[in-house]
Amino acid sequence: MRRPPALLFPPLAAAGQGLLAWLGISVMLLHARADLMPALYPLQASSLLLGGVLVAIALVGAHLPVPAGLAQPPSVRARRTRLFATVALGVSVLLFTVLRWVPAGPDRALVLGLLGLMLAAAALLAIAGAALAADHGGADPLRIPARMLLALTLGLALLFCLMAWQLPAGHGDAGMLLTLAVLGLLLAACLLVRWRDHDRSAPAGAHVRGGRRIHAALLTAPLACWALASVAPAMLWLLAATAALLAAGVLEHAGTRQRFATEYAGG
Template identity: 40%
Template sequence: MNPALSVIFFTTLSGAGFGLLLWLGLSIALLHANAGAMQSLHALQAWALLLGWVLAVAGLLSSLGHLGKPGRAWRALSQWRTSWLSREGVLALATMLPAVAIGVLLLWVEPGADRAMLLGVSGLLLALLSLATVACTAMIYASLPPIPAWRHPLVLPVYLLFAMLSGLALLFALMAVLLPVAGDARMMLGTIAVLGLLVAVAKWLYWRGIDGEPVPATRGAAVGLPGREVSVFERPHTEQNYITREMAFVVARRHADRLRWLATALLVAGPALALLLASLGIGPATAWLWFTAFAVLAGSVVERWLFFAQARHLVTLYY
């Protein structure tokens, strides 16, 4: 498939944004009864809420760049019964409700038992809706039988893991600026390194799976002659058309391998290097946490480019 920048930024930015909102919602749900801790975390929670929504909205808006008629995108919201894209849009809008509720409760409601209960419920809803939105994003692609690479069972778990990894890296980076975390920086960097390793292992299992997976159709089936051996005598078109441009993107295996190792280095070696240097006392902890966050986002972009570039539509058998 054509690895358009619009869909790459859509899945990367929205995943990071909803991942950040997921961790924020969980933290609020777990700490809502501790008034003292909540008071000291107000600035962090407000900035995390803002950054999460900026990234999520930026990602969703960037997806419009791949539409022929962006002005009609709102109509997709009515197809939630059958479309994962529509469900994603509906859930993304629904996520705004607990996010706004949390903002109002933190800024304008006095601490008390009722406020604590509402914060706990809103935080849990924010986490669940954010997780569900990312799952719908993954299912947009995992629900397409004509693209075998996207039907792999690891597509959904990997999308969720990337959202959790990038969201947690951003949350830790914000904590480095807004809270005194010098003593906890190594623990945070270690957590990101371990989670990055888990994501990389899952991704390599996915790559191994799609590399060894046979194509579930033949050229004969593509032209209406199933069970027969068919070879290409002449190309059906002398020029590119929409299908060959959007669904027949080719990336050389050696280039794909290099990009796979680059993504792995950014997701695993980047956080590990930051952890090592922070443990040696080289540089401020804040700098290494932000370095880790940007390394994770860069690795996500590389991985997402490969996710689209290496997916081939079965219609290419005809061409």
């Protein structure tokens, strides 16, 4: 079984990569908007720092000592995942440097567009590589798209929280919650299909079914937060929805007996 602290690393890594992917896409699309880029700098800088820290935690955590019986040599997919994650981390450092110290101008806009494209590509490849590394002989074909969707959903949730905190409008809105609610329902639907296919060959016990109900409830929590957005400030519900999705990510990655971050360390 994974040790309790290690359970946090895979979903945090997925969230960091998802956040960097969304940030890279936004920079790529908005790099030529000289009227918007200065106002977006605090959001972009904080997103780069948060996403970079989460990815760095995953890379460092993959080398933590584990019990001898659980240690595994890194697979080819795991090495590729680490490579893509390292590239994403390096590009995020370059992007932060350009945003912070290079003066505005046509050349800066071009560099930002290229770095945004590179960051989005590297982060998406790291997400895909982690999902592929977690696949075990095609026994769960929906695991790969589900984990990719989970990473992008977690990253978007973090981005929404930063937007609500730092943008002038601030405080979040129901539209953000509705977006997370729809993505959560898609993830829950993927889970139901995966569980149905699994139970055809090996019916789940009562303990497993109880864990599944908690998992599904966490994924549908953003829908409840959206429905209750008028009762309390949307920012509070946005934080609650993000926490629920992160908890669902922990349960998603805790279902294997292998060491933490199989996506980075073994296969």
